[in-house]
Amino acid sequence: MLLERIEAPGIAHISYLIGDGGTAVVVDPRRDVEVYVERATAAGSRITDIVETHRNEDYVIGSVELAERTGAAIWHADAQLPYRYGAPAQPGATWAVGRFTLEALATPGHTPGGLSYLLREADGAPWIVFTGDTLFAGDVGRTDLVEAARSREMAALLHESLFGTLLPLGDEVIVAPGHGAGSVCGAAIASRPWTTIGLERRLDPLLGLTDRDAFVEGAAGVRDRPPYFRRIEVLNVEGAPLLGALPAPPPLGPHEFAAAAGHAVVVDTRWETAFAAGHVPGALSLWLEGLPLYAGWLLPYDRPLLLVVDGDDPSEAVRRLVRLGYDHVEGFLAGGMSAWHVAGLESTAVTTLTAAEHVRRAARGEGGVVLDVRTVAEVADAPVEGTLHIPLGDLPTRLEEVPSDRRIVPLCPGGLRSMTAASVLRSGGVDDVAVILGGLSAWREVEGERSPAAAGGEEVGP
Amino acid sequence: MLLERIEAPGIAHISYLIGDGGTAVVVDPRRDVEVYVERATAAGSRITDIVETHRNEDYVIGSVELAERTGAAIWHADAQLPYRYGAPAQPGATWAVGRFTLEALATPGHTPGGLSYLLREADGAPWIVFTGDTLFAGDVGRTDLVEAARSREMAALLHESLFGTLLPLGDEVIVAPGHGAGSVCGAAIASRPWTTIGLERRLDPLLGLTDRDAFVEGAAGVRDRPPYFRRIEVLNVEGAPLLGALPAPPPLGPHEFAAAAGHAVVVDTRWETAFAAGHVPGALSLWLEGLPLYAGWLLPYDRPLLLVVDGDDPSEAVRRLVRLGYDHVEGFLAGGMSAWHVAGLESTAVTTLTAAEHVRRAARGEGGVVLDVRTVAEVADAPVEGTLHIPLGDLPTRLEEVPSDRRIVPLCPGGLRSMTAASVLRSGGVDDVAVILGGLSAWREVEGERSPAAAGGEEVGP
Amino acid sequence: MLLERIEAPGIAHISYLIGDGGTAVVVDPRRDVEVYVERATAAGSRITDIVETHRNEDYVIGSVELAERTGAAIWHADAQLPYRYGAPAQPGATWAVGRFTLEALATPGHTPGGLSYLLREADGAPWIVFTGDTLFAGDVGRTDLVEAARSREMAALLHESLFGTLLPLGDEVIVAPGHGAGSVCGAAIASRPWTTIGLERRLDPLLGLTDRDAFVEGAAGVRDRPPYFRRIEVLNVEGAPLLGALPAPPPLGPHEFAAAAGHAVVVDTRWETAFAAGHVPGALSLWLEGLPLYAGWLLPYDRPLLLVVDGDDPSEAVRRLVRLGYDHVEGFLAGGMSAWHVAGLESTAVTTLTAAEHVRRAARGEGGVVLDVRTVAEVADAPVEGTLHIPLGDLPTRLEEVPSDRRIVPLCPGGLRSMTAASVLRSGGVDDVAVILGGLSAWREVEGERSPAAAGGEEVGP
Amino acid sequence: MLLERIEAPGIAHISYLIGDGGTAVVVDPRRDVEVYVERATAAGSRITDIVETHRNEDYVIGSVELAERTGAAIWHADAQLPYRYGAPAQPGATWAVGRFTLEALATPGHTPGGLSYLLREADGAPWIVFTGDTLFAGDVGRTDLVEAARSREMAALLHESLFGTLLPLGDEVIVAPGHGAGSVCGAAIASRPWTTIGLERRLDPLLGLTDRDAFVEGAAGVRDRPPYFRRIEVLNVEGAPLLGALPAPPPLGPHEFAAAAGHAVVVDTRWETAFAAGHVPGALSLWLEGLPLYAGWLLPYDRPLLLVVDGDDPSEAVRRLVRLGYDHVEGFLAGGMSAWHVAGLESTAVTTLTAAEHVRRAARGEGGVVLDVRTVAEVADAPVEGTLHIPLGDLPTRLEEVPSDRRIVPLCPGGLRSMTAASVLRSGGVDDVAVILGGLSAWREVEGERSPAAAGGEEVGP
Secondary structure, three states, rough: OOEEEEEEEOOOOOEEEEEEEEEEEEOOOOOOOOOHHHHHHHOEEEEEEEEEOOOOOOOOOOOHHHHHOOOOEEEOOOOOOOOOOOOOOOOOEEEOOOOOEEEEEEEEOOOOOOEHHHHHHHHOOOOEEEEEOOOOOOOOOOOOOOOHHHHHHHHHHHHHHHHHHHHHOOOOEEEEEEEEOOOOOOOOOOOOOOHHHHHHOOOOOOOHHOOOHHHHHHOOOOOOOOOHHHHHHHHHHHHOOOOOOOOOEEEEOOOHHHHHHHOOEEEEEEOOHHHOOOOOOOOOEOOOHHHHHHHHHHHOOOOEEEOOOOOOOHHHHHHHEEEOOOEEEEEOOOOOHHHHHHOOOOEEOEEEEEEEEHHHHHHOOOEEEEOOOOOHHHHHHOOOOOOOEOOHHHHHHHHOOOOOOOOEEEOOOHHHHHHHHHHHHOOOOOEEEEEEEHHHHHHHHHOOOOHHHHHHOOOOOO | OOOEEEEEEOOEEEEEEEEOOOEEEEEOOOOOHHHHHHHHHOOOOOEEEEEEOOOOOOOOOOOOHHHHHHHOOEEEEOOOOOOOOOEOOOOOOEEEEOEEEEEEOOOOOOOOOOEEEEEEOOOOOEEEEEEOOOOOOOOEEEOOOOOHHHHHHHHHHHHHHHHHHHOOOHOOOOOEEOOOOOOOOOOOOOOOOOHHHHHHHHOOOOHOOHHHHHHHHHOOOOOOOOOHHHHHHHHHHOOOOOOOOOOOOOOOOHHHHHHHHHHEEEEOOOHHHHHHHOOOOOOOOOOOOOOHHHHHHOOOOOEEEEEEEEOOOHHHHHHHHHHHOOOEEEEOOHHHHHHHHHHOOOOEEEEEEEEEHHHHHHOOOOOOOEEOOOHHHHHHHHOOOOOOOOHHHHHHHHHHHOOOOEEEEEEEOOOOOHHHHHHHHHHHHOOEEEEEOHHHHHHHHHOOOOOOHHOOOOOOOO | OEEEEEEEEEOOEEEEHHHHEEEEEEOOOOOOOHHEEEEEOOOOEEEEEEEEOOOHHHOOHHHHHEEEEEEEEEOOOOOOOOOOOEOOOOOEEEEEOOOOEEEEEOOOOOOOOEEEEEOOOOOOOOOEEEEEEEEEEEEEEEOOOHHHOOOOOOHHHHHHHHHHHHHHHHHOEEEEOOOOOOOOOOOOOOOOEEEEEEHHHOOOHHHHOOOOOHHHHHHOOOOOOOHHHHHHHHHHHHOOOOOOOOOOEEEOOOHHHHHHHHOOEEEEOOOOOHHHOOOOOEEEEEEOOOHHHHHHHHHHOOOEEEEEEOOOOOHHHHHHHHHOOOOEEEEEEOHHHHHHHHHHOOOEEEEEEEEHHHHOOOOOOOEEEEOOOOOHHHHHHHOOOOOOOOOOHHHOOOOOHHOOOOOOEEOOOOOHHHHHHHHHHHOOOOEEEEEEEEEHHHHHHHHOOOOHHHOOOOOOOO | EEEEEEEEEEEEEEEEEEEEOEEEEEEEOOOOOOOHHHHHHHHHEEEEEEOOOOOOOOOOHHHHHHHHHOOOEEEEHHHHHHOOOOOOOOOOOEEOOOOOEEEEEOOOOOOOOOOOEEEEEOOOOOOEEEEEEEEOOOOOOOOOOOHHHHHHHHHHHHHHHHHHHHHOOOOOOEEEEEEEOOOOOOOOOOOOOOHHHHHHHHHHEEEEEEEEHHHHHHHOOOOOOOOHHHHHHHHHHHOOOOOOOOOOOOOOHHHHHHHHHHEEEEOOOOOHOOOOOOOOOHHHEEOOOOOOHHHHHHOOOOOOEEEEOOOOOHHHHHHHHOOOOOOOOEEEEOOOOHHHHOOOOEEEEOOOEEHHHHHHHOOOOOOOOOOOOOOOOHHOOOOOOOOOOEEEEHHHHHHHHHHOOOOOEEOOOOOOOHHHHHHHHOOOOOOOOEEEOOOOOOOHHOOOOOOHHHOOOOOOOO
């Protein structure tokens, strides 16, 4: 029996490969699909069906790519949409997977036509439910993505899907959601890779609410909505271009790279300290793990990209970009920044401070303007006084709010987003920028108090 | 959060790597331990503790090897045994794994001092229980391995462990057992890779018994007990020899191989058809998947082994042998049987029949003596009339029961064990042996009825 | 400096990746091109040019595939052909590869417009010459492939290319040919992976001939010409279809496979003994190493293929088929022949004999008709009396020469081709076929004399 | 036929695996030996002999490790030394490698008892000569390593080895040396991976000298001699400790790491820019490629090491350290410097300048003291006026020569060694240090002239 949980890090997307008796089904495949084909083939199973839990908005779904490679049928949720490929899955439809049966359950709320898929044991007992973005470990799906104004309406649908459909499956049923901790599709997803209905009933705050109105109140509400979601929504309805193999952008010498930088956007995926000491002028700092999280906010779809990476293997960055629909990477800097410097080309730097230095400067009144680039939710959880707050994703469009005559000190939990912000600020004409290494977490450590996030035991985000 | 399920195929052994916040714990490691080190390191976690659910008898535990590589502490169950390494884990002891807590629970029954390990969520909620050989998907642990005569006594302990300790954890708790389907440690383990207390309460036949005596009756009883268990029990108490890297036996030319075969046991891991048409005289047929299942029954510990494999990579066979304590593989046949034949060396063959041929011959009274080599349990489930029954593992010691003046036709579910039996018979001086390709399953297909096993939807075993 | 020798086993095709200073060139790429892209990228070099030594006839060249992945320019030899892609390379043309220079040299003889490529050191010294099929280790190129009747004319051109162009480069120049031992493009290619002009002048028999006419006499002459060469010649002029990623044929259950076998050709790539004891009726036996050698002779281009392999990974077989232009593999048998047998499906067998058995039978006058399936050259080198000779490649079209009322015993050096021949005979209606395991080599060992091939110290071919 | 060239990057060490007919021999194995075992096994060859060209001084030879894994015999050159393992190879001794023969040739000069090994073709023709450190591409071996004072005497021996033994083998013979470009064992090794006697006669400046005295004059002379050579010389005579598998140092959390840094040496293998902006106080900057080159100069053997790497995989750094005999790596910083900063721990930074900034500052008289850390040979080739010259390897012992009251600007070809120097200076109490990104190369580019090295077309070193 084949039951594989396949993650796409960064976007924290989870897809599943289920197989038995020579047949396999994939739930919500990612776009780089070779992993499904390889594992199913190794297990002697043929992928015959691809089921989608909803029209995804945060990653390019791999259904078309996988169908091209395998001949599998594609089954859509959100059947009201004008898909140009695949066929609608009806609630109640079933698929035989060897001895087991997969059944579509209507679970609207995150999207109007969202489905969950219930895998039943040979004797019919509910075993595992693939809940997509309806139910996560520790959280429920967002209700504001289809249309912010309809959030309460969707929250009411979600209540029925959870309390009327999923919870009654039984405490013992395993829950396999579409995202893990870190996804923008849930505010408070926990890091339990596997959970159960009973565990969620107990541990998921909203599922503990017995009052329907209280649930709707809690599940409704508008959060950050990256602009690239619209683009991906279109791709996932129309079908994304076929890739075949993963693109392999060529290495470019420093002078070639410099020439191409005239028309392309330079993305530097190195860690923040490497970026700080020297980078291609105008480059955007987006560390590898942050690429999936912020590329969609900060990168245009209509210009080619150029990559600066550590060493000479850009494939992981390319893989993550392709998952978001950025297919055109024109090349990468061969030999990295060392080669750039050796060629005598000019680079720019960003001032860095340790947290202790920042505290000393601030005590002298030289702390500059602290620009908090965390999300609205993060700031609400752990506010920092006396800062200017612009979430990182919004920074490009709200640059005019940043004072141009003061030193700007971006702030985020760990310092990585701050460096991204610094690179956005520099490209936007703000010259005096300094980044606190280790971010808010370091700052609080230095001040002798634990940061709120750290105190709660959660891993400190970037 | 790191939660990896790591299988050793064949013996269907499952170990677990749990990590969070830079710390990792391994439950019941296998002997080839690089997988734990690599995955923990990649996740930035240091393996600090190794916990054992019981003194294993069916595989060499990798605790010593892993401790040598990592410096981790080893915690034993079955503390009454005279271990030469590690320290006893006390019921109630806890280990912090980042935000989570692992707790030892006394769950005797399979062994007198068996432990389960409960992983609790940050808020203390029971989340996953690692049950070792106490509770499997669809089955409970054997009670006859410590001492056949004490089976009922152990079954009573098991009842208390299950109904008094594990089931009360709650239906929603995930169960992570020490073996999957195919293990000799359970008769009827299901293929659910992940299950829950509630699912087992519902799907595991013995857990559905409300009557204590009925449970004890069902859980007691003596089954096949491979002779090599005693050897491994000793190794797991004394600590197996350190391997360092996996042994890499040298390729041997045909003449070198033939010379070494004078003092070593030749094991041929190719599929049954390849073995049938030509093999090194005296070789034992043990297909790769069957190696972990039958090596312990059929291979001595005091003679070196020689391997014949498909192609030129014996590493997978070596890996599986090492897991059972067979560390001394003297070499493998370079170029395989083709090279042997090209060198003009003599090979022997085994007659094969398709099932249809066998049926035709049997109808003419030329079917020979059908020697059923299935286990006692398999035969009880789906008896075949008119056969001689000797389980494969017992064949070497019961050869005198096999008539020497008739054609012997070994029978098993799929034909692979039959070829192993044929090789044992031939080495034992029984010359007229024929194997039905596809075994009982093929036979029943040809006769127009589904085999009982196939009818039940289970995968047909070897 | 990047200098990689990349082989495609079986066809013994050798391609080269040369890189320096950020630039790389590939000589005669194979069709599965990811290896070039990966290695060049890892070395920080961009593949800018693809050079062909001639219009190849024995494998599908990967120029189009590689150009699609890299944007590199394609440079053709044999400029007289109506290529639909790329541009002609002119003799004397040069390409800068970092500090080095690559220069096209006119070396006709194998083809009318064949080129070699000379890599010069930074100071201009001739360093390595990529000779394609003009000069091999121990042999020179065939002159009969373009048109059998023009062999002497081409041999005269070849004389000038060798004695007038290549040898004068100097004894110290390294020779990097387009094929290694085992290729059909040379009769007697030696296994030296690297050689030099001086070594070849000394060790290559034809280069030792001082007399031009003697050389022409020796280099002219017609040998086996597989029918598929015409197909590949067309593909290499028109440009083969783009693959993207390597095709991944699906696993098929036994009944699905049986149904597909109604319209497709079944190819069984297992070793000869495995095939002998049981195979899908009608299957062609083509062991994995023999696939590249005989697929072109024995497989049609206009029907889909089905694969039976050892285990569940058909990718190596697919890779080798794609190199010859067989792109349509419809599936492979999941679980291999064991699954087929378990399903109760009928299989067929081929009788095998050890060499000793054959000798004994022959002594009794029961040896049957020995059908020598070796090449004309092999037979000339080491004739065996009293046999019928039909080279394996010709067998399908010369079946009527095989007596249908006698036992047929195919003969080849090692037994593998014999099993292929047996499968061809069986499909052609010849029922009584037996194969000598180990072939002629085993036979001669048993008879107490070394086979001529073995005596010469060469590896015994299949 | 197996002929593999296996490199250890950084130290530019080249070893060779030669195999034929089931037998394989390794010339000068490196210490991480799995590559030899895997490749030989895959080719069906058993490694029976290990031959050493001389008692190496620049890397720990893997003979003992490989013999332990394979049972192969070890054959030493420099038989006068008191080896504790293996046996002496006598000049004239031969080893059969399938059809080929390997023969030991006395070629003293680099060491008193150095050997080359000549591989002869089946007919006896000299084919490939493995020259160890006697003859490289473009250079000859150093004569000063055994004892600086005996350099002329050794040069005379070397003359005889080259002109009396190696060159007479014939221009056509392939030369396979023990080091490639970048090794400290040759001053001017070219990047030709394969070369020939004839090419070297033409391209190697010293081989062009017809006058014996002129050769001795050119080949004699004393160059940098890293202090760790003495240590490795001892290890290579006594036999290095067995490793088994490559050590896998554990990930350490920031606080654990900080505690361990109290007694261990911290080595930071990230690129120079990453180091510059923030590193563990007291860490030594040694980029991954530079590790093999400078570890021996700068790291003690009697203290454990701690690693800071990019990301969470220290294995490549560990591999390179082990090759030099640094076996005790106590751990690596989990999560890298980001985790360090997030934990609020203090880091230090190094000021960086682009070359243009340096030029501007220098023009204002603020350029500081330029400390040229290149080798004596590099400085002689391309002197820079007005600098203080201390080769990097000597810096720890010559710190007192560095002015402590001025800004120090280390200078090297590309900037990487400068950062290493900066870290040494900082640890030595020199606080005001600044590094020019891109080093001398960038500086010269900015000043409008090509650097001498770049002008020559050679790759710019670190």
